Amino acid sequence: MIEADEFEALVCEHVPLVGGMGIKVAEVGDGTCSILLPFRDDFLRPGGTVTGPAMFGLADVALYGAVLSRIGRVELAVTTSMTINFLRRPAPADLIAEARLLKLGRRLAYGEVLIRSSGVDEPVAHATGTYSIPPVASGN
Amino acid sequence: MIEADEFEALVCEHVPLVGGMGIKVAEVGDGTCSILLPFRDDFLRPGGTVTGPAMFGLADVALYGAVLSRIGRVELAVTTSMTINFLRRPAPADLIAEARLLKLGRRLAYGEVLIRSSGVDEPVAHATGTYSIPPVASGN
Amino acid sequence: MIEADEFEALVCEHVPLVGGMGIKVAEVGDGTCSILLPFRDDFLRPGGTVTGPAMFGLADVALYGAVLSRIGRVELAVTTSMTINFLRRPAPADLIAEARLLKLGRRLAYGEVLIRSSGVDEPVAHATGTYSIPPVASGN
Amino acid sequence: MIEADEFEALVCEHVPLVGGMGIKVAEVGDGTCSILLPFRDDFLRPGGTVTGPAMFGLADVALYGAVLSRIGRVELAVTTSMTINFLRRPAPADLIAEARLLKLGRRLAYGEVLIRSSGVDEPVAHATGTYSIPPVASGN
Numbered sequence: 181m182i183e184a185d186e187f188e189a190l191v192c193e194h195v196p197l198v199g200g201m202g203i204k205v206a207e208v209g210d211g212t213c214s215i216l217l218p219f220r221d222d223f224l225r226p227g228g229t230v231t232g233p234a235m236f237g238l239a240d241v242a243l244y245g246a247v248l249s250r251i252g253r254v255e256l257a258v259t260t261s262m263t264i265n266f267l268r269r270p271a272p273a274d275l276i277a278e279a280r281l282l283k284l285g286r287r288l289a290y291g292e293v294l295i296r297s298s299g300v301d302e303p304v305a306h307a308t309g310t311y312s313i314p315p316v317a318s319g320n
Numbered sequence: 321m322i323e324a325d326e327f328e329a330l331v332c333e334h335v336p337l338v339g340g341m342g343i344k345v346a347e348v349g350d351g352t353c354s355i356l357l358p359f360r361d362d363f364l365r366p367g368g369t370v371t372g373p374a375m376f377g378l379a380d381v382a383l384y385g386a387v388l389s390r391i392g393r394v395e396l397a398v399t400t401s402m403t404i405n406f407l408r409r410p411a412p413a414d415l416i417a418e419a420r421l422l423k424l425g426r427r428l429a430y431g432e433v434l435i436r437s438s439g440v441d442e443p444v445a446h447a448t449g450t451y452s453i454p455p456v457a458s459g460n
Numbered sequence: 461m462i463e464a465d466e467f468e469a470l471v472c473e474h475v476p477l478v479g480g481m482g483i484k485v486a487e488v489g490d491g492t493c494s495i496l497l498p499f500r501d502d503f504l505r506p507g508g509t510v511t512g513p514a515m516f517g518l519a520d521v522a523l524y525g526a527v528l529s530r531i532g533r534v535e536l537a538v539t540t541s542m543t544i545n546f547l548r549r550p551a552p553a554d555l556i557a558e559a560r561l562l563k564l565g566r567r568l569a570y571g572e573v574l575i576r577s578s579g580v581d582e583p584v585a586h587a588t589g590t591y592s593i594p595p596v597a598s599g600n
Numbered sequence: 601m602i603e604a605d606e607f608e609a610l611v612c613e614h615v616p617l618v619g620g621m622g623i624k625v626a627e628v629g630d631g632t633c634s635i636l637l638p639f640r641d642d643f644l645r646p647g648g649t650v651t652g653p654a655m656f657g658l659a660d661v662a663l664y665g666a667v668l669s670r671i672g673r674v675e676l677a678v679t680t681s682m683t684i685n686f687l688r689r690p691a692p693a694d695l696i697a698e699a700r701l702l703k704l705g706r707r708l709a710y711g712e713v714l715i716r717s718s719g720v721d722e723p724v725a726h727a728t729g730t731y732s733i734p735p736v737a738s739g740n
Contacts, residue, residue, distance in 0.1 A: 196362040197341075197371050222336040226395035231337050232380055232402070237373035255366035260568075261590065262372070263403040263543060263683045265710055265728065267703040282714075282726055283687040287567075288540075290685055290726070292712070294702075306702055306710070308685065308728055310541065400708075401730065403543045403683060405570055405588065407563040422574075422586055423547040427707075428680075430545055430586070432572070434562075446562055446570070448545065448588055450681065476642040477651050481617075502616040506675035511617050512660055512682070517653035535646035542652070543683040 181252035184208045187245050194255060195244075198237040205245060211281040211291075213245030216298075219274050229269035230304075236264055239293040239307035242279035247289045247311045250281065254313065257289070262309035270305075274298035287313055321392035324348045327385050334395060335384075338377040345385060351421040351431075353385030356438075359414050369409035370444075376404055379433040379447040382419035387429045387451045390421065394453065397429070402449035410445075414438035427453055461532035464488045467525050474535060475524075478517040485525065491561040491571075493525030496578075499554050509549035510584075515557075516544055519573040519587040522559035527569045527591045530561065534593065537569070542589035550585075554578035567593055601672035604628045607665050614675060615664075618657040625665065631701040631711075633665030636718075639694050649689035650724075656684055659713040659727040662699035667709045667731045670701065674733065677709070682729035690725075694718035707733055 182190075184205040192199035201223075206214040217223075217238045225231035240259055247257050276298060281291040288310055295305040322330075324345040332339035341363075346354040357363075357378045365371035380399055387397050416438060421431040428450055435445040462470075464485040472479035481503075486494040497503075497518045505511035520539055527537050556578060561571040568590055575585040602610075604625040612619035621643075626634040637643075637658045645651035660679055667677050696718060701711040708730055715725040 195365045195371055198373055200362065201337075222340065225335045225337075225398075227398065229398075231335055232399045233338055233373060233377035236376045236380075236402075240372055240376075258365075258367065258369075258409065259372045259406055261403070261405045261541060262376075263401070263728065265401040265730065266399055267710055269398065282723055290687055292726070303702055306712070306728065308683065308726065310685065401681060403588065405590070407570055422583060430547055432586070443562055446572070446588065448543065448586065450545070475645045475651055477621075478653055480642065502620065505615045505617075505678075507678065509678075511615055512679045513618055513653060513657035516656045516660075516682075520652055520656075538645075538647065538649075538689065539652045539686055541683070541685040542656075543681070545681040546679055549678065 181250060182208055182248045187248060190255065191241050195241065198241050201234060201237060203238065203241060208245050208249045211246055211250050213242050213249055213279045215242045215245065215277045217275040219272055224272060227269060228272060230272065230275065232266055235275065235295055235305045238275060238277045239264060239295060242277040242293050243291050243309050243311065246279040246281050246291050250284050251313060256314045257311045260310045260312045262307055264305055264307040266305050268302060268304045270297050289313060321390060322348055322388045327388060330395065331381050335381065338381050341374060341377060343378065343381060348385050348389045351386055351390050353382050353389055353419045355382045355385065355417045357415040359412055364412060367409060368412060370412065370415065372406055375415065375435055375445045378415060378417045379404060379435060382417040382433050383431050383449050383451065386419040386421050386431050390424050391453060396454045397451045400450045400452045402447055404445055404447040406445050408442060408444045410437050429453060461530060462488055462528045467528060470535065471521050475521065478521050481514060481517060483518065483521060488525050488529045491526055491530050493522050493529055493559045495522045495525065495557045497555040499552055504552060507549060508552060510552065510555065512546055515555065515575055515585045518555060518557045519544060519575060522557040522573050523571050523589050523591065526559040526561050526571050530564050531593060536594045537591045540590045540592045542587055544585055544587040546585050548582060548584045550577050569593060601670060602628055602668045607668060610675065611661050615661065618661050621654060621657060623658065623661060628665050628669045631666055631670050633662050633669055633699045635662045635665065635697045637695040639692055644692060647689060648692060650695065652686055655695065655715055655725045658695060658697045659684060659715060662697040662713050663711050663729050663731065666699040666701050666711050670704050671733060676734045677731045680730045680732045682727055684725055684727040686725050688722060688724045690717050709733060
């Protein structure tokens with residue numbers, strides 16, 4: 181319903197706070213979305229690890245991509261809640277987020293996002309979240 | 321244990337992703353912290369409201385401030401989990417976050433953050449989160 | 461919109477798993493609800509503390525009461541998500557939950573619940589959660 | 601590190617509130633645990649669906665089993681937080697929970713639980729949670 185290039189452009193133009201972090205949309209699948217966040221020095225926090233808000237922004241747009249992969253370019257879909265657990269302190273390296281939907285209803289979509297450091301198998305963070313889908317988009 | 325000015329400088333220097341959003345630390349109390357986020361155009365998302373990751377970053381550092389208000393400048397205290405609920409779509413206006421601790425243990429601190437739009441009483445977001453306190457800081 | 465007695469009867473009859481734990485609805489206010497859970501031996505878990513699921517059930521119905529305090533006896537309002545943080549291990553004693561709404565929309569209500577051991581000021585658990593309100597009830 | 605039979609007996613004896621719901625531990629794997637909750641009339645809530653606290657109790661012990669599958673019979677491992685999202689209203693039928701760890705550290709374990717109705721592929725609930733592991737158990 182939406183291509184990786186189009187979704188990346190959408191985020192860069194219309195969600196500039198996250199687009200400006202330099203995300204690269206690797207793939208938009210069927211209820212899935214993978215996004216790369218190339219490392220930048222300004223993502224660091226004390227301890228020399230990547231700061232939580234960088235990971236939250238990455239998780240949030242990855243889930244947005246997973247939602248739009250199913251419903252098309254419904255820009256007004258918005259996050260209603262998100263829980264993120266930081267599992268390991270990420271080294272100063274690129275991060276990769278993989279989102280997948282667990283439910284797509286008429287009004288709400290729910291999914292999870294796993295974030296890994298590039299080349300490392302164990303996740304550094306795990307998020308779950310809900311998007312609200314506007315009535316027009318869902319045909320109600 | 322830490323002054324508002326010192327905490328603001330700490331965030332600006334050492335958490336530049338959030339510091340660079342332009343936060344102003346209004347007050348650091350006893351287990352509390354209030355932070356203002358002056359509105360900027362790049363916080364917008366489709367629909368003309370402030371994007372979730374801006375609110376998450378604000379909530380995260382507000383809780384950081386509430387933790388350091390009790391344990392002093394322990395920069396290595398890190399978020400281990402956070403849940404954020406977006407309650408209303410914030411108008412393009414300044415945001416104010418008020419964090420307060422509900423528990424401070426030797427190893428973990430837990431608190432909540434209420435985010436309002438400037439001049440509006442009803443909250444736009446509510447977050448709860450846990451910080452991990454390094455053993456050295458807590459004297460263990 | 462609903463009295464404490466009526467709400468307690470509703471839970472005991474129609475949510476028997478939680479009603480059967482022996483809850484006592486202390487007060488239903490305006491967007492608030494307080495419930496007492498008298499201690500029972502079968503709430504214990506290893507370590508001699510009250511088990512998490514007892515506190516979750518208590519928090520869930522306390523929030524249900526806070527929702528119904530505003531919209532009346534809409535039994536079909538249902539929890540869509542809840543996050544609970546266990547802050548201290550509760551002694552084998554009565555628990556008191558105090559719920560309050562932070563938002564009541566047409567379709568969703570959001571609130572928080574603080575659980576304390578009887579006579580102790582510091583909370584043992586804190587929960588936040590969302591209830592979905594059926595369209596008929598909200599007049600849409 | 602622990603067998604399904606032994607874990608089921610542990611829950612029934614030492615977490616009687618959940619054991620008394622009639623859980624059947626189907627399998628304890630390597631960082632995984634599957635538990636069946638045979639339907640009972642007292643799990644119902646208004647609307648004729650299974651009540652949230654029944655699912656929470658099921659998720660909580662399933663994650664407990666996944667933790668003990670890796671560290672052995674450390675009864676004092678306790679839940680520190682859990683987030684549960686209710687995705688579909690479960691029919692009055694048996695429920696199956698499948699838990700798996702995403703991280704096992706010295707002091708904290710984190711995992712997720714998917715709950716399905718028997719014979720239905722789409723999940724009815726998804727939970728994530730953290731267990732705290734006592735120092736003795738982890739050898740620190």
